[in-house]
Amino acid sequence: MTIITVYNKKGGVAKTTTALSMGAYLADFKGKRVLLIDVDGQCDLTRQSNKEVKSPSSYDVILGQCKIYEAIRIIKTATDKDGKKYVSLAIIGADPRLAALDTALANAPDGSVKLRRAFSAYPELEKSFDYVIIDCPPSLGRHYLNALSVSDYLLITAFPEEASTNAIKELIDPIKTTQEVINPELKIAGVLRTRVKTFGKNTSQLFRYEEKKMLELSEELGCCLFKTFIRDSLSVSECQEKRMTIFDYASKYAPTSTAAEDYKKFMEEFLGTIKEV
Ligand SMILES: Nc1ncnc2c1ncn2[C@@H]1O[C@H](COP(=O)(O)OP(=O)(O)OP(=O)(O)O)[C@@H](O)[C@H]1O
Numbered sequence: 206m207t208i209i210t211v212y213n214k215k216g217g218v219a220k221t222t223t224a225l226s227m228g229a230y231l232a233d234f235k236g237k238r239v240l241l242i243d244v245d246g247q248c249d250l251t252r253q254s255n256k257e258v259k260s261p262s263s264y265d266v267i268l269g270q271c272k273i274y275e276a277i278r279i280i281k282t283a284t285d286k287d288g289k290k291y292v293s294l295a296i297i298g299a300d301p302r303l304a305a306l307d308t309a310l311a312n313a314p315d316g317s318v319k320l321r322r323a324f325s326a327y328p329e330l331e332k333s334f335d336y337v338i339i340d341c342p343p344s345l346g347r348h349y350l351n352a353l354s355v356s357d358y359l360l361i362t363a364f365p366e367e368a369s370t371n372a373i374k375e376l377i378d379p380i381k382t383t384q385e386v387i388n389p390e391l392k393i394a395g396v397l398r399t400r401v402k403t404f405g406k407n408t409s410q411l412f413r414y415e416e417k418k419m420l421e422l423s424e425e426l427g428c429c430l431f432k433t434f435i436r437d438s439l440s441v442s443e444c445q446e447k448r449m450t451i452f453d454y455a456s457k458y459a460p461t462s463t464a465a466e467d468y469k470k471f472m473e474e475f476l477g478t479i480k481e482v
């Protein structure tokens with residue numbers, strides 16, 4: 206089982222969109238069994254997965270108020286080559302109480318590794334899923350620490366814009382500390398550029414400037430800047446309106462969706478990269 210956290214402390218940089226697209230790609234195109242975990246009190250990944258916001262949620266799992274398997278809800282099933290049905294995509298949803306997670310864990314000495322405890326208490330999870338993808342809120346709190354405590358890989362999403370590159374810079378020390386103190390096994394998979402506007406001369410000049418900065422920051426983090434980037438595409442907001450994954454939306458309504466094309470290409474690059482890091 207491979208566990209990936211999608212994170213940046215900057216808001217609105219397509220963390221949730223990326224987490225769901227990665228999960229859907231692995232389930233739909235690679236035949237993998239994927240568990241999504243939403244640890245963001247905004248509950249965007251839960252809603253995007255067309256699931257109700259309710260408990261038990263990741264809040265209950267992190268606080269040890271329920272067993273991890275009690276919070277898993279099925280999104281999609283598929284049939285294997287022997288005709289056997291299996292869960293291809295599932296989620297542990299979020300609920301708004303997660304916004305106060307830091308307060309709830311204020312007096313817990315193990316408050317940053319509660320999710321790891323929940324995983325250890327249910328080793329069968331390893332047999333049920335090939336990938337776990339965790340979506341975090343844009344903050345440096347217990348949410349991302351708990352997510353990184355169980356993760357094999359961290360994927361950082363960012364815009365090629367100043368505020369976003371500054372946010373990556375501010376992540377370098379906290380991530381290095383997390384690797385030292387909480388999870389020495391954690392590897393940084395790389396930085397993915399999202400919502401890239403590919404039109405206009407000035408935009409492309411700015412893009413190249415920010416791209417250079419992002420390359421330098423990736424080097425400082427000891428990871429790659431993925432060659433593939435996700436273009437800004439109307440189909441993303443359209444699929445979210447319909448509570449569909451980008452791939453289901455593209456196959457039904459938008460066969461030329463650049464976001465679907467880019468996420469497929471990115472996932473191929475991502476899977477190749479994590480074999481090497
Ligand atoms: N490739 C894209 N093209 C166009 N719009 C996009 C793209 N990716 C994401 N968006 C839009 O950007 C907004 C933010 O995306 P998303 O919710 O995935 O970001 P986030 O980093 O998870 O945000 P938050 O920090 O609030 O959790 C959403 O409205 C989404 O529809």
Ligand SMILES: [Mg+2]
Nearest residue numbers: 220221245249
């Ligand atoms: Mg989000």
